Amino acid sequence: MVRMVTATELRPDTYAWPVEAERLEVKAGRRHLAVNGLDLRLGTGVHGLLGPNGAGKTTLMRALSTVHRPSGGRLTLLGTDATESRSLRPLRRRLGYLPQHFGFYPRFTVREYVEYMAWLREMPKAAIPGAVQRAVERVGLTDRADSRLKSLSGGMLRRAGIAQAIVNDPALLLLDEPTVGLDPEQRVDFRTLLRELGAESCVVVSTHLVEDVVAACSNVVLMDQGKLVWQGLPADLTRFGEQGGTGDSAAERGYTTLLASHRSAK
Amino acid sequence: MTTHIPSPALESYVAADPGLDDAAVWAVEVHLENCAECRARMAEMAAPPLLALLDDVQVAIDRGVRSGPGPVRRHPWRRMVHRWAVWSVVPWIVTVLSAVLAAFLLDRQFPERPSLVLLLAPVAPLAGLAVAWSRRSDPAWEITAGTSRAGLEMLFRRTVVVLATVLPPLALAGWRLGMNPALWLLPALTFTAATLLLGGRIGVDRAAAVLGSAWVLVIVVPAITSADLPVVIRSESLPVWALAAVIGTVLTLLRAGDHQRAPR
Ligand SMILES: [Zn+2]
Numbered sequence: 001m002v003r004m005v006t007a008t009e010l011r012p013d014t015y016a017w018p019v020e021a022e023r024l025e026v027k028a029g030r031r032h033l034a035v036n037g038l039d040l041r042l043g044t045g046v047h048g049l050l051g052p053n054g055a056g057k058t059t060l061m062r063a064l065s066t067v068h069r070p071s072g073g074r075l076t077l078l079g080t081d082a083t084e085s086r087s088l089r090p091l092r093r094r095l096g097y098l099p100q101h102f103g104f105y106p107r108f109t110v111r112e113y114v115e116y117m118a119w120l121r122e123m124p125k126a127a128i129p130g131a132v133q134r135a136v137e138r139v140g141l142t143d144r145a146d147s148r149l150k151s152l153s154g155g156m157l158r159r160a161g162i163a164q165a166i167v168n169d170p171a172l173l174l175l176d177e178p179t180v181g182l183d184p185e186q187r188v189d190f191r192t193l194l195r196e197l198g199a200e201s202c203v204v205v206s207t208h209l210v211e212d213v214v215a216a217c218s219n220v221v222l223m224d225q226g227k228l229v230w231q232g233l234p235a236d237l238t239r240f241g242e243q244g245g246t247g248d249s250a251a252e253r254g255y256t257t258l259l260a261s262h263r264s265a266k
Numbered sequence: 267m268t269t270h271i272p273s274p275a276l277e278s279y280v281a282a283d284p285g286l287d288d289a290a291v292w293a294v295e296v297h298l299e300n301c302a303e304c305r306a307r308m309a310e311m312a313a314p315p316l317l318a319l320l321d322d323v324q325v326a327i328d329r330g331v332r333s334g335p336g337p338v339r340r341h342p343w344r345r346m347v348h349r350w351a352v353w354s355v356v357p358w359i360v361t362v363l364s365a366v367l368a369a370f371l372l373d374r375q376f377p378e379r380p381s382l383v384l385l386l387a388p389v390a391p392l393a394g395l396a397v398a399w400s401r402r403s404d405p406a407w408e409i410t411a412g413t414s415r416a417g418l419e420m421l422f423r424r425t426v427v428v429l430a431t432v433l434p435p436l437a438l439a440g441w442r443l444g445m446n447p448a449l450w451l452l453p454a455l456t457f458t459a460a461t462l463l464l465g466g467r468i469g470v471d472r473a474a475a476v477l478g479s480a481w482v483l484v485i486v487v488p489a490i491t492s493a494d495l496p497v498v499i500r501s502e503s504l505p506v507w508a509l510a511a512v513i514g515t516v517l518t519l520l521r522a523g524d525h526q527r528a529p530r
Contacts, residue, residue: 062408062528065412066412066526066527067408067411067412067527067528068527068528069527085523085524085526085527086523088414088417088523088526089414089417089526090414092412092413092414092416093414095412097409097412098409099408099409101408102406102408102409103404103405103406103407103408103409104405104406104409105348105405105406108348112345115345116345116348116349117409117410117413119349119415120410120413120414120415120416121413121414121415122413122414122415161409164409
C-alpha cells in the first residue's frame with residue numbers, strides 16, 4: 001500500500017522553534033514552583049535535558065506534554081499557544097510522550113497498547129496498523145509484539161513505552177528517562193534511534209545519565225532549581241570538564257563544574 | 267489518465283536507462299501507481315532474471331505463510347472496553363447494582379418510609395465517575411492525559427458508560443415501584459453534571475466525594491432518621507431539578523476543556 005503524503009505534511013512550518021518558553025512557571029503540587037522563570041528555545045534535533053534531582057525536569061516535561069498547565073509565563077509548542085486549552089487538541093496529535101513512571105494495562109499486548117495510544121492521538125484508522133508495526137520494529141520488539149505487557153521485562157516495557165510515543169511520528173517527542181532498565185546493547189540501539197528521530201523532529205530527552213546525552217544528543221540543556229543554567233553542544237560540555245570538577249568522564253566533570261559555578265554565582 | 271506510457275519510455279524505465287531524467291522517472295512512476303494496464307505491460311518487459319527472482323520470492327512467501335506462526339487472535343472487546351471505560355469500574359458496577367436492588371427491596375417492604383431508591387438515585391453515578399477518572403485506578407493516566415482524545419471525548423464516552431450502567435437498574439426499580447421517572451432521572455443527571463463541572467477544577471474523584479457526602483449528610487441521614495420524605499425528592503421540586511439538570515449539562519459542556527489538564 002502506498003502512503004499518500006498529505007498537504008499538511010508538506011506545508012512549511014510557520015514557527016521558528018518547536019519549543020519556545022518565556023519566563024515559564026509550572027507548579028508541582030499546589031504551591032511549589034518546580035519550574036520557575038525558565039527561558040528556553042529548542043529547535044529540531046535531540047535535546048538532552050540534564051539536572052540534579054529536584055531541578056524541575058519532570059515538571060517541565062509534564063508542561064511540554066500539555067498534561068500540566070503552566071501557572072505563568074508563555075509556552076509555545078509547534079507554533080501553538082500551549083497555555084490555551086482551546087488549541088490543545090490539534091497540538092496533541094503531533095506530540096509523543098513517555099512519562100517517567102508510565103503506567104500500562106497489563107492485559108494488553110504490545111501491539112494492542114501501541115494501537116490504543118495511536119487511536120488516542122487520533123491517527124487515521126487506516127494508517128494505524130502500519131504505523132504500529134513500524135514503531136514496534138523500530139524499538140526492536142517485533143518478536144514480542146503479541147506478548148502481554150505483564151509478561152515483559154523492565155527494559156522491554158520501556159521500549160514498548162517508546163514505541164507508543166513515536167507511533168504517530170510526532171513533531172515534538174518527549175521522553176522522560178527513556179533508558180532506565182535498558183541493557184548496554186539496547187542503549188546503543190536506542191541512541192541510534194534517537195539520532196534518526198532527531199533528524200526530522202524536536203526530541204527532548206530528560207535523563208540523569210550524562211553519557212547518554214553526550215552520545216546521542218545534538219544539544220544539552222542544563223537545569224537547576226527550575227531555571228536554565230546552560231545550553232550548548234555536548235562537545236562544549238566536555239570541554240568544561242577539562243578544567244576540573246568531579247565525575248568519571250570529561251562530560252560528567254563539565255556537568256558538575258557548570259552546576260557548581262551556577263550555584264556559587266547566586 | 268487517458269494516455270498510457272509510450273512503449274519506448276516504459277522500456278527505458280525498466281532498463282533503468284541513465285538517459286531518463288528524474289522528472290521523467292517520476293512521471294512514469296506516478297502513472298504506474300494508478301494504471302494497472304501499464305503495470306501489466308511493464309511486468310511483461312521485465313528481464314528474465316528479475317522474473318526468476320520474483321518467482322523465488324513468491325515461493326518463499328508461500329512457504330513462510332504455510333510454515334510460519336498463525337495469525338494472532340484479536341481481542342476487539344478489550345480494545346473497545348478501553349475506548350469507553352477502564353477495567354476498575356467492574357467492581358463498582360456490582361456494588362451499585364446491589365445497592366439499587368437493596369433499596370428497591372426495602373422500598374417495597376416499607377412503602378410508607380422515604381423511598382431509598384429516590385435517595386440513592388442522585389449519588390448512584392458518582393462512584394462510577396470517580397473511579398473512571400481516578401489517577402489511582404487508571405494506571406496509564408499520565409500517558410493518556412496528554413493525548414488529543416483526552417478531555418471532551420473521553421469525558422463523554424466514560425460518562426455514557428457510567429450512566430448506561432446506573433440508569434437501567436434505577437429505571438427498573440422506579441417502574442416496579444410505580445414512580446414518576448423524572449423523580450430519579452433528573453437528580454441523577456444533575457449530580458452527574460455537577461460532579462463533572464466541579465471535577466474539572468478539583469478532580470472528579472474529589473468532586474464526587476464532596477457532593478456525595480453533602481447529599482448523604484444533608485438529605486439522606488435526616489430523611490432516614492425522621493422518616494419524612496424530604497421536599498427535594500417530592501414532585502413539587504421537579505421543575506427546579508429540570509432547570510438544574512439543563513444548566514448543569516450546558517455548563518459541563520462549556521467547561522469540558524477543564525478536563526484536558528491534570529487537576530491539582
Ligand atoms: Zn497506463
